[in-house]
Amino acid sequence: MLEAESDRKKALARELAGMDDVARVASLDTARLTKLLRVGAADVKALLGESVPQARQMLRKVLVGRLPLLAVVTPAGFEPAISTLKGSRPRPG
Secondary structure, eight states: OHHHHHHHHHHHHHHHHHHHHHHHHHSOOHHHHHHHHHHHHHHHHHHHHHOHHHHHHHHHHHHTTTSOOOOOOOOTTOOOTHHHHTTOOOOOO
């Protein structure tokens, strides 16, 4: 019985040691991460600005199919000039 308890104690000690790693991961330093992300974004921006054609090509490859289609809303009362070509009439009013 003592041997079984000893094995159990060792298993619990290993499990507890693994939890230390989890605790370190769970306590993220958000200020440090924010700073790292900003530095990285600035680096990317600088690299993209060095060669516009290459930057466009790279962005096309990265962003293809990933941008949501945005709806364009016109202000009330605004009718595009093309609508008059289609025979639309002004609303009474």
